[in-house]
Amino acid sequence: MYYTTTTVNGKPLDEFIAKYQDQAKFLVFCQHCSNYQTLWSCPPLLLDIPQFLQEFNYIYIIGVKVIYDEETIKSAHTAEKIKEITFQSLQEVKTKLAAALLALEQQIPGSVSLSSGGCRLCQRCERCDDRPCRYPEKMRYSLDAFGFDLTAITSDLLQIELKWAKNSLPEYYTLIHALLTNQELDKTILHEMTRGLF
Template identity: 25%
Template structure:
């Protein structure tokens, strides 16, 4: 079984809501207007993996240094506002934790530079981020949006999924796995 098959097999067994798809890393386009949206987030200056706390790394260069990429994603239904709130957090953590587990699989297969990016802000800490420093720097991952990836455009091009707002009955979450 090759590494992509191992990843797909793991994702299939993890949750009925999770899917995985190989994507072309070169098709990722970074946009400053995406990062600009972070200023309007209620969590701005609170999350350690989001602007302005995340370093101004040249993500275009970072992405160009990888040759393999897969999107891990889920589409989970909800019926009302209460379910929406629950699904919002649960879906984020499902994708985030799956990405971390996939990084381990890649590492065990000699892919020491494997890295992942989550969709939306980190929600590992139930009571919010620590004021002094990140409690889980080894587990926290940078959101795709914080790098400048236009996630909606990317998933439409790569997966054919068109996300419209306001959301209507389904919560989507996306993460990117690189190696």
Template identity: 40%
Template sequence: MENGGRILWNRVSHFCHIFRREGIFMKLDLPIELEDGTVEIATKKMDFAAFCRLYQDRERFLPYCRECPNYGTVWSCPPLPFDSGEYFRPYREILVFCARITLNPLVIERADTPELVKKKGYEIVIRVKKQLEDHLRKMEEEFPHSHSLSSGGCNRCCRCARAKGDPCRKPAIMRYSLDAFGFDLTSIAKDLFGYDIEWCRDRLPAHFTLIHALLLPAGSLNFLGNQQDFSRKARM
């Protein structure tokens, strides 16, 4: 019990430096480097069963995945090689992360062709996405039996081994996407964080919004009390 208590205290002490209370808010200290704009990270703690009831609709959203080139060719994407109900069974809490990327107006102006819009948009999103994934994997190490979920298809390899019917080359860092389980990312972004998801059209949007999550057993975040809203803005 003494060793277990020491481990728990060390974990809580460590995360008190990440979640810092300021008035009614708590700041989330997860630095994200981005040269092309600013990144604001917010997070919400929720009961996982309630989150699933509100935002998971496999019958509605998974058919859209079938229209994506990642379907059946990227391991983070559908069809998943397991039963999602069994996969989620150990988890009782969810910490939902929203990375709100605000692009520098000059970056938007310079991306003046469809090719540049696609290339620059992809580069910005992937740069932020990979850093947030790395932060959440570090949080997994601090919270036993936790597991993170990402946004969109995995981008850790140039070409996923699944396309050739081979196992994942990097299972230690590959994370499944929330959309692969039929979660409504648009409603999550709007309801929990007040953001509309913007898309690339003929120009880069003013913002990109990424939704990630950390799944946890019951009681993992008790040291945060009842506080559920956190935010941090990093300007690079």
């Protein structure tokens, strides 16, 4: 059905913020998403974003391409089938990647991961009922919830063009997670640790 490839790159966080963060521009897009105000991982975030980020010195972007085989692309001949394949495959990969990054956090003191898209640990987020998150130890904020330009990040740092479903299943999708750290890491080791998941 699909296979995956992983690409990793990193930058000092202050450089990354200066180049890729524009909250005024990109958080407007979040307001048109169904996750807005319904998931604790998504905007509006109930935290001071600059204060949260200033605790870290580096950011490592982990991009996983979910690449479909020709047979799968051909089988997605209706909007329903495209949606079904997209949801199933991306959730499978995202779950594995999120678990791997939580494990990495345990190995790298002071690190915190960021996810691609909204948290799906619960079928219905407690935010919908004005209650605190059930799993704060596992829930991670969405990378785009900080107002980062994901298209530019993926293109510049990973040399990957983002693709989207229109009238057919694309050749691939890209999940973009991140790891915030205080220390500089060997990107080769990080790549090997995440690549072995799939």
